[in-house]
Amino acid sequence: MSIDLKCTEADLLSAIAQGDASxxxxxYDRYYQRLYRFAFQLVSSKDLAQDIVxxxxxIVWQKGPELTHVDNIENYIKSxxxxxxxxxxxxxxxxxKIEEKLSYTWIESSETxxxxxxxxxxxxxxNKGIELLPKQQQLVYQLCHQQxxxxxxxxxxxxxxxxxxxxxxxxxxxxxxxxxKKYPDLFVVLVVMKFL
Numbered sequence: 177m178s179i180d181l182k183c184t185e186a187d188l189l190s191a192i193a194q195g196d197a198s199x200x201x202x203x204y205d206r207y208y209q210r211l212y213r214f215a216f217q218l219v220s221s222k223d224l225a226q227d228i229v230x231x232x233x234x235i236v237w238q239k240g241p242e243l244t245h246v247d248n249i250e251n252y253i254k255s256x257x258x259x260x261x262x263x264x265x266x267x268x269x270x271x272x273k274i275e276e277k278l279s280y281t282w283i284e285s286s287e288t289x290x291x292x293x294x295x296x297x298x299x300x301x302x303n304k305g306i307e308l309l310p311k312q313q314q315l316v317y318q319l320c321h322q323q324x325x326x327x328x329x330x331x332x333x334x335x336x337x338x339x340x341x342x343x344x345x346x347x348x349x350x351x352x353x354x355x356x357k358k359y360p361d362l363f364v365v366l367v368v369m370k371f372l
Contacts, residue, residue, distance in 0.1 A: 189243040192236070200237055207253060208233075214254055218261035228260045305355040309348050316344040317352075 183191075183202070191199030211232060215225035232253050236243070246252045306314055319330045320341070327345070331338045 185249045189246055189249060193239075193241045193243045195240065200233075203236070203249070204233055207250065210250065211253055211257055215257050215261060218258065219264060224261075224264055228257050228264065231260050232256045301356060302352065305352045308355065309351060313344045313348040313351070316341055317348040320345055 183199075188199050188203050188206075192203060208229060211229050212225055215228040215232075216222065219225055219228065235256055236253060306317060309317060315334065316330055319325045319333065320327070325333070327338045327341045330341045334341070
């Protein structure tokens with residue numbers, strides 16, 4: 177069949193049903209802009225609208241002999257476009273929900289990881305500061321802060337007065353606070369965690 181630009185829809189569909197690529201090209205050229213505008217109204221995206229048009233045209237080509245039963249090609253391709261748009265919108269909503277959930281999970285886990293890293297870094301920095309203390313202050317700090325002993329218990333354990341324990345603790349804390357002020361973020365972590 178010879179296809180020209182002025183052929184009827186019925187002739188066009190009949191030729192496409194028989195696999196005539198030139199008839200398909202005429203149909204494509206004739207309806208592309210209308211279908212694109214229709215799709216764009218549905219999805220408000222140039223890229224998605226173009227995808228829909230491409231999908232619709234592929235479907236039309238694949239339908240082959242079924243096209244002979246189509247009465248109104250414009251309504252036919254618009255109904256396919258509408259179904260494709262609905263599918264795309266549903267898929268995008270589904271992906272957005274998944275993305276939102278993954279994003280939330282990632283943020284939550286990364287915040288937990290960051291807090292663990294900060295705490296470990298702060299603890300490491302504190303330990304280095306403790307190592308710099310004079311031996312007696314280091315021992316008193318470890319017994320009071322790390323073993324949770326009371327001043328009286330530390331005094332009894334070390335054979336020194338409670339006042340001396342207090343003095344060593346005061347000097348140890350003063351040194352550690354000054355030492356850790358060089359690392360403001362870690363200092364805050366340690367204060368909040370009550371290590372100082």
